Amino acid sequence: MSNASTTDNYCFHCGETLPLNGNIFAQLGSEAKAMCCEGCKAVAEYIATAGLTEYYQHRKDLPKKVEPSNLLEKATWQVFDEISLDTICNDKSEVLIDIEGMHCVSCTWLVQNKLQDLEELEVVSLDHQSGIATIRWNPHKNSLSKLLHTINSLGYLPHVLESDAEMRMELSNKHSENSLKRLVVAGLGMMQVMMFAVALYTGNEQNMETVYRRFLIWVSMLVTFPVLFYSGMPFLRHAIQSIKLKRLHMDIPIAIALLAAFSLSVFNSLRGNGEVYFDSVVMFVFFLSISRFIQEKVTRNMLSSRQAFARMLPILVAVEEGGETVQKPVNQIKNGELIAIPMGSVIPTDGIIQSGNSDIDASSLSGESKPIRLMTGNKVYAGMRNLGQPLSVLCTTDMKQSNISLLGQRLLRAKSVSVEDENFITRYVTGFVFFTLCLALAVFIYWFIFNAWEKGFEIALAILVVSCPCALAIAMPSSVASLTKYLHKLGIYVINPSKLFKLTNLSAVILDKTGTLTDTKNILKSSMSKDDEQKYLTYAQALANFTQHPKAKFLHNNVSSIEVTNIQEVKGKGVSGTILGVEYFLGKPSYTCKSENELATDISFGDGQELLLQWQGKENIRSGAKTLIQNLQQNGYEVYISSGDETQAVTTLASSLSVESFYSMQSSEDKLALLQSLQEKNSKVLCIGDGINDAEFLQQADLSISFTNASELAQAQADILVTGTDLSKIESLLDSATQLKTIYSQNIAWAVIYNVVMIPLAVLGFIQPWIAALGMSISSLFVVLNSLRLSKAPSIASTSSLKIASAL
């Protein structure tokens, strides 16, 4: 290892700080690189042998540290081979895999290239935003377990998703592909027709020969045809649909204008006399397509409920079958089976504890901040985490019928119902559409009576085109899209942009307590001098590095120069080791010292005789919580706290934050009821929460915020995700609402003024159809450019990219 690079202190793979006494190196080609742990080492070497080291030069984001426990043996994956998969065609199977940890482009490059080594395998789609891969392969040549093992070896956790037709549709993204094709046809077609139009206009003045004139008109018609009936199809189809539903939609005047202009032009070119409007038609279709294309890009969903479940539960569960322990994929767990829940693992389904007793963390289910002690005979629910002893649980439901699975199905259904959006703009646009239709018709009839129907037609057409409510319609989506971009830079991810606009008219806020306003910190308690305390703390940290127990995690510290020998871990008690000749213990008080201190949540450090240090879990108010609540109250929001925790804890918190309305011991249904009672009083409610019990009210809220470290189910329901633990980001989010409002009003004002000026001009016949099409698009362009001002944010140098720079 002579050429090992030890110039910096970061793990080459994940960028974490290296342990000081660390001597883990991975052999990457001719170089040895320092690694923080065995997990990262294994992954880095796997990448190197696959010939994919270029990943390290080109990646923009660092992967998460690879816990060795997350790298599973090849044999372990083999249980997945028994799952029956649909065979698509020609003996090919298809599977949807949620690849946890795959979050940037270089990750997808890595996965794609490695998977291509496997025989007869096709990566149909691989999307780093959703993290979902669709893979098709020949089951006779390869097995699913090989596939999963390959992905896992690259450091990602693959979850096999149950695929159904609906999900595949969502993923195939056919829609946006088609709208891009339509845009291309419209754009290229427009350029051609405009070119012919210029020739025709100049030809008119210089007396072009009729034969050329007619030829150019015929060619224009030929090109206009696909532009109108391919690129313009969505508008025509929408118009027909809304006529069938007897509703006025802005596509109706569009469709009427397009079809009327096109048919009159065809009629005129057949009889060889009169005006043609092919140029106006293609221009109109192109500008419409481009604004629709931008709108479609804005809406995008990130983490689906289905993925949320997959990521929350363990991949494999140990099932006891006739005295033997068998590993089974989690979604194969059936009612009546006896499963083993190791320490730190999440319980996959509802059941009854058969043997063992342990501390259970139910905070994400109920909001209760303290772990609860459960023993044989007690009921446990899917989603609870086992913090202590291994448990044996008798399942009382299938995994798919557990409480949270049912909750998930409820959420999925509700989502598909609440898609219908009714904002006042749509209503306004409808009225406007009705007005322009009547106006155009009236003008046409007026000229028809005076025997000049051609002039009447031209004016009516100009009215329909110039008054196209596009500017009005994109005023909101464009400003929201631009704000979304700005917020992204601040570390605020807008999942559901269509709801972002609700920011501007909120009146009440409901906050969850545990995990939202508070977090649990382990507070050190000792009765010795600061120097000794510091010394023993470093000893405890050194010892903690040797255990994976979730309770000791907060002590994990990779920079430890202390040599520990003779390490022993006693299950359910703690870990011991010798430091400088003295044996120390870390774990339960009964294990570390001779005292009879039996507090379940405590963790202590001692030398076997005396208690040296102890930590107590204490609920802390998160940074920024106080100022957030103060600001909310000052800005006139009604603030409510709704928590599943006991009354005492909630009361203390509410009084220290001076919140008057608070509710404790709230179930998921109670929270929902509170929200609905507020909504009945016409309040627009912002909900902020992080637990599984918050999922339902997050979904029903007018706007909901969750955190990137919240339970996956809550994340999947939230409209906005905030990174980190700092609540001040929510303040900047609310501040940006004012800006959004300003820009939006400007957009609307512009659209209204434009119409007020242009429509009378068009009625008086001053505007030709092609000028109308140009005017319409310029007004839309103005709206888009104005909205872009929202995305101008102070460019924050992302800390992660700095970290990479120093790690490489």
Place this chain on the structure above:
Amino acid sequence: MNMLFVLIIMSLVFLAGCIYVFFWAIRSKQFKELEIQGFSVLEKDEYESNESITKNTQE
């Protein structure tokens, strides 16, 4: 001036060709993930040279 007929028809054929190429590019997902396209040109390292290196270090 009769050349105009030929030239315009040629330009239309060319247009059809352009649209075909665009459609092909869209279908092969070149527009789906603009960032990934930059990565797709990166080739894997020479497989064998890497394996030989690993062997060397093992020896």
